[in-house]
Structures are given as C-alpha cells and as structure tokens.
Amino acid sequence: MKYVDEFRDGALARKLLDEIRRTATRPSVIMEVCGGQTHSIVKYGLDELLPPQIELVHGPGCPVCVTALESIDRAHALARRPDVIFCSFGDMLRVPGSEGDLFRIKAQGGDIRVVYSPLDCLKIARANPGRRVVFFAIGFETTAPANAMSVWQARVEGLANYSVLVSHVTVPPAMAAILESPGNRVQAFLGAGHVCAVMGWEEYEPLAARYRVPIVVTGFEPLDLLEGILMAVRQLETGRYEVENQYARAVVREGNPEARRMIARIFEPCDRAWRGIGVIPASGYRLREEFAAFDATRLFDLGGIVSHEPEACISGLVLQGARTPLDCPAFGTQCTPETPLGATMVSSEGACAAYYNYGRRR
Numbered sequence: 001m002k003y004v005d006e007f008r009d010g011a012l013a014r015k016l017l018d019e020i021r022r023t024a025t026r027p028s029v030i031m032e033v034c035g036g037q038t039h040s041i042v043k044y045g046l047d048e049l050l051p052p053q054i055e056l057v058h059g060p061g062c063p064v065c066v067t068a069l070e071s072i073d074r075a076h077a078l079a080r081r082p083d084v085i086f087c088s089f090g091d092m093l094r095v096p097g098s099e100g101d102l103f104r105i106k107a108q109g110g111d112i113r114v115v116y117s118p119l120d121c122l123k124i125a126r127a128n129p130g131r132r133v134v135f136f137a138i139g140f141e142t143t144a145p146a147n148a149m150s151v152w153q154a155r156v157e158g159l160a161n162y163s164v165l166v167s168h169v170t171v172p173p174a175m176a177a178i179l180e181s182p183g184n185r186v187q188a189f190l191g192a193g194h195v196c197a198v199m200g201w202e203e204y205e206p207l208a209a210r211y212r213v214p215i216v217v218t219g220f221e222p223l224d225l226l227e228g229i230l231m232a233v234r235q236l237e238t239g240r241y242e243v244e245n246q247y248a249r250a251v252v253r254e255g256n257p258e259a260r261r262m263i264a265r266i267f268e269p270c271d272r273a274w275r276g277i278g279v280i281p282a283s284g285y286r287l288r289e290e291f292a293a294f295d296a297t298r299l300f301d302l303g304g305i306v307s308h309e310p311e312a313c314i315s316g317l318v319l320q321g322a323r324t325p326l327d328c329p330a331f332g333t334q335c336t337p338e339t340p341l342g343a344t345m346v347s348s349e350g351a352c353a354a355y356y357n358y359g360r361r362r
C-alpha cells in the first residue's frame, strides 16, 4: 500500500538501526508522546532492536487513557438519563468508570450511540427533536477541529437539543509537566505527527529552548520512528535542542491554519485533570462563553461527582514514562484487556494493552 509499505522496509530499517548504533555513544532516554507510536514500537519490537544505551519510554499521548476518571463518571451520569441520547467514539465504551462502563449502561437501557464523527450527532439531534443529544468530546488537538465544527454547525442550524461534554487535552503543557516532574528522565521527545499535522510545531519551539530538549515531530510507521529516533540521538550527541520534522510528508510548521482557526473560535484553554496524573495548568480546551448553550456541564447538574482511581493501577506513572506496564503488579493477572482496571489497558493505543497484545511478559 502506497505510503505504508515503503515505511516498513526491512532493509532500510536495518540501515537506520546501523546508523543509530554508530551515532549513539551515551545513554539516552527518549519519550514517544503518542500512543499510536507506542503501539508501532511494541508491535515491531523496535525498542528491542535499539542499542541498549537508548531507552524508549512511553508518553501520555493516548486520549482515551488520559481522560480523567471524573470526566468518565460525568459521561456515565449523562448516559444514564432517560432524556439523553449519549454519543461517543467507540473506544470510550469499554473504559471503566467508577461503576462499570458505557456498555453496561447500554445493557441497562441507556441510549448510547457510537459515532464516527461528531457531525453524525447533529443528524441524530435533527431526527430526535424531543431528546437531548450529548457528545463526549475527548481527545487531543487531532479531534478538536471536528468537535469544534459540530458546535459551530449546531449554532448555525439553531439545534438547541445538541451539547458537548468537553474533555479535551493538549500536548505541549503535558510535555512541560513531564519535564518539570521530580525525577524526570526524559531527554528528548518524538512529537506526535498527527497532532502536529493540525497544530504545526511553532508551539514546541519555546519548549525545546526552555528545557533544552530535542523534539522531533515523528510519524507512526517503523521507518518513521527509527528515523525520528536517529534525529533525536544526533541532537543529543551534538548538544543541540531544536524542533525537527521527520514527518515532512504530512506536517508543515504552521500546521492546518483553518483547523487551528476553528479550534480557537470555539474553544479556549483551561486547566485539565489527566487520568492518573492530576491537574495540568492550561492543558485542556473548554467551550468559550459564547457557546455556553452547547456546554453539557452547564446544561446538566453534574456536581457532586467525586472519583477515585483503583489503588492497584499505576497508569499515572506509566503515562508519565516513570514506569512500564511490566512494573505493575496487576499487569496480566488482575488486569487484562478483558478485565481492565485502568484506561491504559482498555484503549487500543494504551501502553498496557500494547504490552499485553504483543506478548510482552515479565
């Protein structure tokens, strides 16, 4: 398949690995930000092919995994209401809240619809004028433009029965939080290529300069990742800390200006709680005051929901790259994809699920 097969070429992978081995003279800890990158790395065993002085750690870039338990519990409270049609991307249905998941609520009679685009929710809202349609708007900057577009379009059409439960998170503040955390070991980042396809990389330049950390915008195929690692290692070896773009076939410096304009028109930055990590200042989006009529948190009484993570789960440390799934005592025993305790085991992009599905065992 064009743009896939040529990025999985074994001979080229060996050349890149040889070049990494020649270049790397000292220990390096590199974090891949995105869960999709984590899956490629584990699926193709890239981390095991690297020279031992290069350690890859997995970052907080899976949107399902980092959605706060409290946000999930709020979503579940809405999904249980008889007057609500609750719409969500499919990967949120198995994510455990404090009392089960959306599948269980659906089995108990909740009207829960899986959508592939938030614009599908508008069709549901038009077809059900007597019901209240709520969309669970989660994700990074990648999903934000379409989610924003749904609110914009609802306002254009005067759809008064549509609202969104916003739990968006943004990447650069999370990277800064990781770099400032006590005991941080991350020396370089592989930036998430799809996020940068929307946002570009201008906002990463102050991060690279302030924390003196190389950031390489990187794609998702094995050769993308190996080339991104090589670029990061070259920077570390030569004392540079710049933003470089490995994913040039998809990303330009300014990103997608129209998508960025749509995000800025509908959303504004806010503090956001990340699952297992806590509140990171200015790391989320919320609806602007102008769009309050579409804000589910204002339209429904969701106060009084207090959530507690399962004690056994260390996904917060996994999401910060401080531990691997293999460090979790529950991994593969109490916690499996069939019986997940934490979101990093549920999501197809979660590090725990990647380790489990691709046979990493203690």
Ligand code: SF4
Residues within 6 Å of the ligand: 312, 313, 314, 315, 318, 325, 328, 329, 330, 331, 332, 335, 336, 340, 341, 342, 343, 344, 345, 346, 352
């Ligand atoms: S294996 Fe399960 S319990 Fe352990 S960190 Fe991962 S999701 Fe949490």
